[in-house]
Amino acid sequence: MSSGVLTVFHTSDFQCGSPFRPHAADAMIRLADEIRPDVIVSSGDLTQRAKVREFATARSVLDRFGDVPKVVTPGNHDVPLYRVWERLTDPYRNWRRFAGPDLNSAAEVPGATFVALNSSAPHRALVNGRIGDEQVAFARRTFAAAAPGDLRILVIHHHFIAVPDGKGGRPLPGASRLAREFESMGVDAVLGGHVHQIHVRRSGVLTSADASTGVPLVASGTTTSRRGRGVEAHRNSLHVIRFEQDVMRVTPYLLDAGAQDFEKAEEFRFARRKGHDAGDSSRRERAS
Numbered sequence: 001m002s003s004g005v006l007t008v009f010h011t012s013d014f015q016c017g018s019p020f021r022p023h024a025a026d027a028m029i030r031l032a033d034e035i036r037p038d039v040i041v042s043s044g045d046l047t048q049r050a051k052v053r054e055f056a057t058a059r060s061v062l063d064r065f066g067d068v069p070k071v072v073t074p075g076n077h078d079v080p081l082y083r084v085w086e087r088l089t090d091p092y093r094n095w096r097r098f099a100g101p102d103l104n105s106a107a108e109v110p111g112a113t114f115v116a117l118n119s120s121a122p123h124r125a126l127v128n129g130r131i132g133d134e135q136v137a138f139a140r141r142t143f144a145a146a147a148p149g150d151l152r153i154l155v156i157h158h159h160f161i162a163v164p165d166g167k168g169g170r171p172l173p174g175a176s177r178l179a180r181e182f183e184s185m186g187v188d189a190v191l192g193g194h195v196h197q198i199h200v201r202r203s204g205v206l207t208s209a210d211a212s213t214g215v216p217l218v219a220s221g222t223t224t225s226r227r228g229r230g231v232e233a234h235r236n237s238l239h240v241i242r243f244e245q246d247v248m249r250v251t252p253y254l255l256d257a258g259a260q261d262f263e264k265a266e267e268f269r270f271a272r273r274k275g276h277d278a279g280d281s282s283r284r285e286r287a288s
């Protein structure tokens, strides 16, 4: 974190395996080298089918970011779908081998505390996921122990609010209740993916009937696969998120079919949540 600004490079849904686009990964790494972020976030679905060779590819992609701190969380594709015995008995075997031992994790960087919660549910909700009470309690404990001025950033693969075009499936069960919990923890932003197109809202849609209040819920599209949906069919996306003194700037970058590099798109801007309450002032939001 330099000059009071924290820069997060938010990627998602690498989907290493048959949908993976190596040239998109190359473009992602070139952009990261240019941006020089403080933290890399990869918000789930590192792989397409949770196979060893797919996780090995994902690991090598993550390693290309170098020594930058990384926050990574599992998605529904990171557990085996068709290898039923493995899914029932040891669904995170390959995740743990390549991504790390913890399914829920916390990370501190100067100025910010991150909590990543595993929303995949290999036994009961294969597609639209779950977040349990003990995970909420873990997030609450971790953020309560954070330095008072720290940013509190949550990473969860699944989305909280349906995408307008209906693609991406149903949101997380209990999304309203969860959003209320995260608002009360003073969470500054929730970063995720799963819907394979950029999807940015505020939790007020769920908790106060005021879409201009609450926690920014920021989903990236798929950064390195051919599984983009809706307006991002055949495209890839990621976010560069800058937390400045008074404002959070979410800048989408899009890679068009046949293009060499990600191109910057129009930013989303959010007034920073003051003192970790729900108060917000001016803002501009756009839905894709």
Ligand SMILES: [Fe+2]
Pocket: 045, 075, 076, 077, 157, 193, 194, 195
């Ligand atoms: Fe997913």
